[in-house]
Structure formats: C-alpha cells, structure tokens
Amino acid sequence: MTSEPVNIRSIRSRRTVSQNIWRTLKSAPPTAIFGMVVIAFYVFCAAFANWIAPYGEAEIVGKAYQTSSTEHWFGTDQIGRDTLSRVIYGARNTIGIALLTVFISFCIGGVLGIYASVTRGWLDIILSRVVDILMSIPVLIFALMLLAMAGKSVWNLIFILAVLDATRVFRLARNTSLSVAVQDFVEAARLRGEKLPWIVLREIVPNILPPLIAEFGLRFCFVFLTISALSFLGVGIQPPTADWGSMVAESKTLITFGRPQPLIPAAAIALLTVAGNFVVDWFLHKTSGLRDEK
C-alpha cells in the first residue's frame, strides 16, 4: 500500500447536522409546528419572566379580585396580586419543576433500566418486580399519600414524583435496550473486549434514543399535569410561589360570577399539554418510520 496522505475529511459531502435539522423541520406538519411555537413561547416566558412580567411574583399591587384593565390585563387575585405576572412566573415554576422531575426520573429509571437489561440476572429480576408493584398503584393517590407522610415541600414533590415516574422510564428503557442488547453488533463489541460503559453508550444508547426522547416529552406532559393536579389539591407547589394549579384553585369560585380568571391558568396548562403531545406525536411518527395511510 502506498502511504501518500489521504485527505479523507474532505470526502464528507453529506449534510451537516444543522442542515438536517432544518430539512426535518421544514417537512413537519402544521400541528407539530404549532406545538413547537407554543413550547418555544412558554420557554421564552419562563426564561425571561423577570423582564416580561409587569409586576413581581408575590407583589401586592392593588385591590383583590379586580377585573381586567389596562394596568392589570387579567385582573388581580384574591389578595391583589397581578394575575398576568403570576401566570408568567407560573410558567417558570411549573415547567421548571416538571422538567427537573422528569430529568431525575430519567436518570434513575433510564440508568437502572439499561443496566438491568445489559447485566440481566438477579438485579434485573428484583428491579422489575419492584417496578411492577409500584406501577400497580395509581400515581396520583400514591403521590398524595407520600406527600402527606413526607410533608409539603418542593423537593419532596420533585423527588416523590421522580421516583414514581422512574418506574415507567425503567420499563421502557429496559425493554428497548433489551431488544438492542441481543443483536449481533453488541455481541461483536463484547467479543472485541469492550467494557460495559462503551457498549452501553456507543452501541446501545444511540439505538434507543428516539423512543426515550419521545418518552421524555410524554412524561413531561404527564408530570406537569400531575404537579398541577397536586397543586390544585393543595399539596403541590405552595404559596406564595406562583403556580398554575394552585392559581386555578385560588380563583375557582370566580367562575360562578362569570369571571374568566380561573380559566387563564387552566388554559395555560391545557395548551402546553396539547402542544407537547403534538410534537411528541410527530417525533414518534418520524423516528419509528411509520408511513401515512394512503
């Protein structure tokens, strides 16, 4: 063989990652684009709440229960705080806590699920049975009970929901990873003498990433709804922290007077959930290679 320098990097003529993402986005259906725009808007509100919100999160700026005006677009709540500002701050709190919860649940469930599928044996058996038991109990009731026992605090909320949610993530991670772990290319890597971290990170994880990302989106929607439900019931995020679930609870009686105030945080919850589902639907469709029925 001649050893003249071969400039192989220049051969790469395929599209770059950003070009690929752009192409994919351009072909997205309207529902997915709507979902992404909505999510981007929420994220923007959450990130820049300090600058966007006209008033402070817990600042009392006027009389209680005012109707909408040029100063307070959505009126004020039961102690005279600006509703619009609290909805904007609520985005940061609710979304932030839900994201953190899902992230932790993926750390626990994902790592244990993949580890169980690769090593098998008694650890897999024990974890799988524990998960079965946990999953047989309805999440909301279980969370209510645990929160009542552990006490109402944001960290308790995050940790309890993360653990309960990790069971679902564990199942998905274990099953998808198991179907990849039995493939010949994983055996080839073992025969090569690769260590466990390399096999997991380079051979298995890239192949199970799409369903896990989709699951992340779905779990986020569920956790977000669960947190809102718990807050509505009074055991979730505690005042004076602005949160959509508790805001609905605080203003719910206004609905009997024909005032739309409780609908505003409720709509914020609903819109984000729908948007999230739209995007996840499209992503799943895209990655699973399903074709549209003709």
Place this chain on the structure above:
Amino acid sequence: MRNDAEKVPARVKGTTLVDIKGLKIEGYSDDKWHPIIKGLDLKLNRGEVIGLIGESGAGKSTLGLAAMGYTKPGCRISAGSVTFDGIDLVNASQQELRKLWGSHISYVAQSASASFNPAHKLMEQVVESATNHGVMDRAAAEADAKDLFKRLQLPNPDTIGGRFPHQVSGGQLQRAMTAMAMSCRPDLIIFDEPTTALDVTTQVEVLAAMRRIVEEFDTAAIYITHDLAVVAQMAHRIMVLRYGNLVEESATRSMLKQPTQDYTKTLWSVRKLGKQESPNDDIVLRIDNVDASYSGIAKVLDNVTVRVPRGRTVAVVGESGSGKSTLARAITGLLPPSKGRINFNGKDLPARLQDRDRDTLRRIQMIYQSADTALNPRQTVRDIIGRPVEFYLGVRGAETDRRIVQLLEAIELTEDFIDRYPGEMSGGQKQRISIARALAADPELIICDEVTSALDQIVQEEILKLLMKLQKEKNLTYLFITHDIATVRAISDEIVVMYKGQVVQQGLKSQVLNPPYPPYTELLLSSVPEMDPDWLTNLLKKREAV
C-alpha cells in the same frame, strides 16, 4: 413418479387458469412510487407448475401474490390485468377475493412457524379454511386433513393434528401448512420459498411431499425460489426474473440445458466456483474433547475434537441444531466449555471471554450471518471499522483514517463509503464491511458463521471470492460454518461434519466428499439438490430401494 416429457404437453393443452397481461406494480417509498414489476405476462394452465426464479428484489414474490389478486401494503397495481379462471382479479371486490382465497387459491409462505397461530392446535388451523368456506363440515374436514397428513408423509397422521405448532419440527410444520393450503383442493397454490428456511435433509422430504400432492390433485402451482436446483425438481416451466422484468422463460429441461440469456448463464455458473485443497500440518487451533451446554441441561457439544490448520479453510457443516454455532461460541469464549481444552497458537485459551487479554481477542475475529444485525445502524463505516483499528492497534486520528481506506480497498469498496451508514448500503456491501471490521484487527483466525446464506447467489460468489483472495494475501485461517454444501465445495480445504453435537467426520475435502461415507455424511450429501430435473425422482427411488 412424474415424467416431464410425457406430461408437459398434455398439461399445456389444459385450459388457462391464470392469465396475467402487461402487469405493472409500483411500491411507495420516500414519497414516490417506484416500479417493482415493469410489465410482465404470465400464463398458467390447470395442473401446471411454474417456477419463478431470481435474486431478491427481482419481483418474484410480488408477481406470485399478484396472481392471487393481492398486493402488499404500500404497493399498487398500476397497469395490466390479472385473470383467474375467467375472473378479473384487479377489479374484484375484497369480498369476491376473500371467497377465492383459501378455497380456490392458497398460499404457502416461507416461514411456517410465523404463519401458524402458536395458541391453537394444528388440526384447528388446518381445517379452518375448509369449514369457513363451507366446503365440508368439521368431521369431514378432519378426516380429510388426516388423509392429507398421510399423503404428505407426516409421522402419526392420526394424532399429529392434536399438537401445537411448537411441538413439531420445522419441516413437519411446513408440510402441515401445505395440508392447510390443500384442504379446499384449490385450483392454484402459490409456494413462496417454502423450503428456504429448512435444512437440506428436511428439504428433500418436504419437496417430495409437495410435489406428490400437487400432482395427485392436479393442482396448478407457482413456485417461487432463488434456488435453481430446487425449482428444477418442482417446475415444468421456469421464468427468470430480474429487476421486475422477464429475462427468460422456457420449459425446465431446455432452460437447464441451454439458457439463452447472459444473466441466466451467470446464475447457472455460480455453483462452479472451486478451490484446490492443500493440507497443512501447522495447527493454529486445537479443540480437544470439548463439552458445552446451555444452562447445564442437554449437551449441545459432546466431546468435540477439531483441528484447524493455519492459512486454511475448515468448513463446519451440519443441519440446524447440530452444534455448529455453539462451537463458535465456545471458541470465542461466549459459552465457556464445561469440559475439554481449546488451544490457540500453542497456548490454552482461557475459557471465559472476560479472562482473555486484548491481544488474544484480536487474533480471533468473527463474521456474522446477517450484516443487518451485525453492524450498528447508528454508526458510520468510519466508526465501525475505525474502532477495532484504534482499540487493538492503538493508532489515532489521520493514521486511523489511512488504515480505514486501506481496509476499504482490501474489500474492494471505494473510500467514499467511509461516511455511510449501514442503511445506505446493499446486503453484499454490508457483508464486506463486516469482513473489513474483522480484518481491522489484523487477525489470524476468522470464524465465519453462515456469512453467505443471507445473500443472493451472485453476491455470495463475490463474497466467497473476496474471502479467498484475502486468505491468500494475509495467510488467514477460516473456520467456516455453513449448511450449504456448494459453498463448502467452493472454499474449503478441510471439512468437519457435525451431527447432534458430535463430530461425525473430519478430513480433507477430497476425503469427506468422496466415498466411502459415514451414514450421516451420506444422507447430508445426497440431500443437496442438483441441477438435474430427475435428481429428486432418482434420489427417492434410491432411498426406497434401501
């Protein structure tokens, strides 16, 4: 027994059963319609058997299904007509089609195990179409099924219907499916690669049973296969297809004797690849009295002793379940033997994979049957081949790239493959990448586990030629596991015959492939179909005489 010379003309006189004219079929992918069948005519008379042959993607299954008025999801008939017994199938309603299917037209698929419902007994499934179509009542259908089982030479025809699909062997299941297809005495049966998944020894029985029953009931059949020797036994007439076009069509005997088209000739010549054996006393791998079992129950390897000489090819042959692949697992350390020694280069190999050092691992590499599952779909060729280069040889960066390009040259691919993903390559190219991954480690011994059996014949030949070239260049040793005797003839120096976990025979190719044979070798070798239309007839006669 059948005699083509007499029967073919008689059948040609029969009325036309299937008439396909100018058929075009398109498939939908990547937001476009692509042609699969590009204008084909097919005429089939009552009682006639036609063979469709061609490599994968030729459109033979699509054409076979179209003869029953069916297209796979994502496909459509864009032009042409399909007439069955005077009925226009292209424009027939689903209801009309459903009336025909099962009763007048039936289908035998490649994988019988995937076609039976594992939760029901065989009998229930075999009689289903006859009772559903109201051809006969349950009792009559069961009696008839038992008769069919007997004609298909299934063991215990009276009781075998009471078994579940997993309780019978693959060959028996394939025959049960033929019985199911026959239950309404259809006018047409479509056999879609019915014996491809079976061992040669089983294949003979299934072929004989199918041929006899088709003849007895004077059923017309479309026999789809990629195996010329098989179609030669079954069909009166052969159509060679390629890329959705007809290459050549004629009666079986004249087709075999004098194919007119170049493509057909290349198909015929594939089986003529050969290699001069050469003995060698320098033994690189020594397997002594090895036993192995999964979870300690039944022995899958029983006192196996094998010698593998350096720079040569040792073919391990045997039917499925004979322990060929388990032997590979024992050598690689995936399944530590429960007894015996494996000696490599004069040193005993640690039994467990985890106990072997990196240099030992490097020297023994493996190539798998299916490149689809053996290559990580999320890695580029650069990752797939580059990793062993970096892992074993400790090179980095530009030097790795240089090695990758050298390896691509060695497997006769251009360097622009370096950034491709496995999904962007053909089956043969993927298998070449698998070979390059093994070569990247600069090994001494490569275990090839059925590396050509998932490929088309022409591609098979290219891969075998490549392996032989590489062996010469790098003095590689191959342990070549296969069930295909033609492949064995083509590449091996020595042959190991395995049966039920034991080595029946090991020796030079000329010794093993020439008499006197031990009984199992005899059975195995005589079961390999030959390109002679009378082969099956003669074989059955010979076996009956014994």
